[in-house]
Amino acid sequence: MPNSCGPRRSRLLLAVFVVVAGLFPDGVVVVLGREYDVLTNNWLVELNHEGGERVARSVAADTGFEFVAPVMGSDSHFHFVHRGVPHARIRRSVPHTRLLRKHPHVKSAVQQSGFLRHKRGYKPLDNIPVNNVAQPLAAVSSHDNFAHGKKLPLPTDPDFEKEWYLRNTGQSKGVPGLDLNVVEAWNMGYTGKGVTTAIMDDGIDYLHEDLKYNYNADASYDFSSNDPYPYPRYTDTWFNSHGTRCAGEVSAARDNNVCGVGVAYGSMVAGLRMLDQPFMTDLIEANAMGHMPNVIDIYSASWGPTDDGKTVDGPRNLTMRAIVNGVNNGRYGKGNIYVWASGDGGPNDDCNCDGYAASMWTVSINSATNDGRTAGYDESCSSTLASTFSNGKSSSHDAGVATTDLYNNCTASHSGTSAAAPEAAGVYALALEANKNLTWRDIQHLTVLTSKRNSLYDSNGVHKWQLNGARLEFNHLFGYGVLDAAAMVDLASQWKGLPERFHCTAGSVTDEREFSFGQNIHMAIDSDSCVGTENEVNYLEHVQAYVTLRSSYRGTVTMYLTSPMNTTSMILSQRPNDDDDKNGFTRWPFMTTHTWAEVSRGTWSLDVVLEPILGLKNNHETGLFKEWTLVLHGTKTAPYANQPLAVEGVHEKLEMVSRAHESGVVMV
Incomplete structure (x- = not known):
């Protein structure tokens, strides 16, 4: 996913005179003043011909790197690490990258940026309970x-x-x-x-x-x-x-x-x-x-x-x-x-x-x-x-x-x-x-x-x-x-399986529009669901709205996507802490599952709304919309036509979906 879609979470705050070598608990190396990318001691190396792991190990040995592993089982892309380079630094290691690129077997070498990823739901333990462990028994699992x-x-x-x-x-x-x-x-x-x-x-x-x-x-x-x-x-x-x-x-x-x-x-x-x-x-x-x-x-x-x-x-x-x-x-x-x-x-x-x-x-x-x-x-x-x-x-x-x-x-x-x-x-x-x-x-x-x-x-x-x-x-x-x-x-x-899945680009709105409090944007795309093409999608699974815009306070932007069958999804809610005023969203794929199994053909609308944030001193924010592209994912034929109806609690759902398709915008 493009990193241009939001703030660079791999940026570091730098101090003017003092460089702190350690890492603070939030995983940020602090130095003061300017922002820099975090660079690690890991490289992605691509070979210029076949040879696989044997050649990759030879390249690593020739250049002073350590071979780690193939990337996703590839015969041409490999993970290298250099123990002489810090785990995190603020400047690219140009000499090391140049050394790799000069090797006759190397097509490209890219030093890897570092970024933060956090566990969800961790809470410190005040007391650690101890169980009573019995003699091990084989798991009952048959x-x-x-x-x-x-x-x-x-x-x-x-x-x-x-x-x-x-x-x-x-x-x-x-x-x-x-x-x-x-x-x-x-x-x-x-x-x-x-x-x-x-x-x-x-x-x-x-x-x-x-x-x-x-x-x-x-x-x-x-x-x-x-x-x-x-x-x-x-x-x-x-x-x-x-x-x-x-x-x-x-x-x-x-x-x-x-x-x-x-x-x-x-x-x-x-x-x-x-x-x-x-x-x-x-x-x-x-x-x-x-x-x-x-x-x-x-x-x-x-x-x-x-x-x-x-x-x-x-x-x-x-x-x-x-x-x-x-x-x-x-x-x-x-x-x-x-x-x-x-x-x-x-x-x-x-x-x-x-x-x-x-x-x-x-x-x-x-x-x-x-x-x-x-x-x-x-x-x-x-x-x-x-x-x-x-x-x-x-x-x-x-x-x-x-x-x-x-x-x-x-x-x-x-x-x-x-x-x-x-x-x-x-x-x-x-x-x-x-x-x-x-x-x-x-x-x-x-x-x-x-x-x-x-x-x-x-x-x-x-x-x-x-x-x-x-x-x-x-x-x-x-x-x-x-x-x-x-x-x-x-x-x-x-379960008897599903019809083949297709992807239909339903249309785009690309004319720039300004918006502000009280001056919202309403846009519409009339979609034929790519009828008559190899990408025809009549029955929906996922729907994506790729949006490019920026605003003076990104957290005030909310967006609502409405389907031809009149289901409205709030694809972006208010985020009071998001004070970004530069990056906005760049072709960010907002996704909804709320229109699942709906008939896709007809008019789709997108509403972009600025909503005031309680406690924000200046609620006179403005924005600039640039692009909306609608992408539909689903099937050409009805997904549940051949599914069993005997399952308790599901029979009614399948019947309702079938009736909705019969009265929908299109039948295939």
């Missing part, structure tokens, strides 16, 4: 051990009763029945057997009694230390417990008298350690997201750009290539599933400004509390597909997410959308066991069709539940509702 539909005894794990997100009986002041409905999925015979989920994070304590039998060592790697052992680095604050907690939510073993149980306790979990370093690079992200895509089924990410309400950032070029390659070619062509935490910036941020969560290639998951409300840290955006759970009411000690913790411990205080994404990954592992042939698109359609409103609501009364033009119920906070594991595996087991 679909073959019980008959389909037979009711199983509940797990005997000591913390299972604290796992209200798995079975909510009203504990911790929750709403009974507001959970992921996984017990019913287990009773149907599904535990995630044969599925591997990679936790892209700060490592996994793979020696933990609740994880070690479900740990996929072959699929794991440490991209921070460049070795196969992604064990977390010790700190006094236990800061690097994040990945271990996420892993337990997915694959913690059942009935072994240790902690709780994972959503997909029969599945495998892999550790991809890549967050525990001062600065992220495009190379590290790309290699993690493209690691063993035919072995790893699901990649779970509980991190992203800074959740400060003013950052606009997303994946760089190599990382985007890795994700696109994963969905197109991973799992032997069925596509990897990338699950992303929507963000912890709260109501003053918008996850459509996070290029990872807002990507149509990822499944963006928000969180809800155990009584059905959105948590105070939850971001909202039109790209969110569904929700799981984070923590409950703060007054209850055990209202957090109960899971595994470092050094064979347990915790009941995991929280944030960090906790939500792995729960979704666990549900998807159950679905993939139910049907190994599911594609990445199938997973998204199953999510839309089987998620439920349940007891979810906006306690502030702002975001209501609505029906889109295809009669599917959605909410700006929760997407299409909370995941229902039993409904998903039931539908997945009967």
Whole structure:
């Protein structure tokens, strides 16, 4: 994703006279005065002919570099590091780059910039609870051990009763029945057997009694230390417990008298350690997201750009290539599933400004509390597909997410959308066991069709539940509702696949327009959905609005996209902390899932509105609009025409969608 879309998060503040060699807790090297790019000691090196790793290692030895690895399994692109260059510096190492480029086998060499990526939902522990560890038992994780539909005894794990997100009986002041409905999925015979989920994070304590039998060592790697052992680095604050907690939510073993149980306790979990370093690079992200895509089924990410309400950032070029390659070619062509935490910036941020969560290639998951409300840290955006759970009411000690913790411990205080994404990954592992042939698109359609409103609501009364033009119920906070594991595996087991997906550029508005308070912009594009071409899209999945504009205070800009079937998506909400007055947005792809399954042909409109910010001294802001390009993604033929109708709770949805198509703008 182009870095020109927002402020450069890899910039540093420099001091006039003093250079501080250390790193402050927020990951910024401070010097005073001017701003500079952060440059790392990593290089992307491209060879000018075939030769692969053997030639790359020779080049590294000739030039004084250290060979690290191929980039996404390439025979021509490689990751080099130079130990004589600091991990972070403010000037490019021109002599080192020149030395590489002069080598007869090198086509290009690019020193890698560094940027910040933050874990979501981490909260310091005041007290570290210690579990009672029994003798290790083999994980109970076999679909073959019980008959389909037979009711199983509940797990005997000591913390299972604290796992209200798995079975909510009203504990911790929750709403009974507001959970992921996984017990019913287990009773149907599904535990995630044969599925591997990679936790892209700060490592996994793979020696933990609740994880070690479900740990996929072959699929794991440490991209921070460049070795196969992604064990977390010790700190006094236990800061690097994040990945271990996420892993337990997915694959913690059942009935072994240790902690709780994972959503997909029969599945495998892999550790991809890549967050525990001062600065992220495009190379590290790309290699993690493209690691063993035919072995790893699901990649779970509980991190992203800074959740400060003013950052606009997303994946760089190599990382985007890795994700696109994963969905197109991973799992032997069925596509990897990338699950992303929507963000912890709260109501003053918008996850459509996070290029990872807002990507149509990822499944963006928000969180809800155990009584059905959105948590105070939850971001909202039109790209969110569904929700799981984070923590409950703060007054209850055990209202957090109960899971595994470092050094064979347990915790009941995991929280944030960090906790939500792995729960979704666990549900998807159950679905993939139910049907190994599911594609990445199938997973998204199953999510839309089987998620439920349940007891979810906006306690502030702002975001209501609505029906889109295809009669599917959605909410700006929760997407299409909370995941229902039993409904998903039931539908997945009967799923017949989808028509081919196409991409239609529906039109553009390119004339510059000024706007200000009280002088909003309304634009329209009349789309024929690329009818008669190879890119015809009549039934929608994702819709993107590529927008270029700037304003004197970016956080006052809000945008609303309305479909031909009269569904309005707020594709950008107000962000009071975003005081940018220079960068604005440059072809930033604002995305909505709210028009899912709608008929696409007709008039689309975009409204750009400046909304005053309470407390802002000068609310006389202005802006300049430059471009809007509308891109439609979906199918030429009706997506659910051949799908089964027997699944309880889904039959009605499919019938309503069919009737909406019959009365829509176009029928194919």
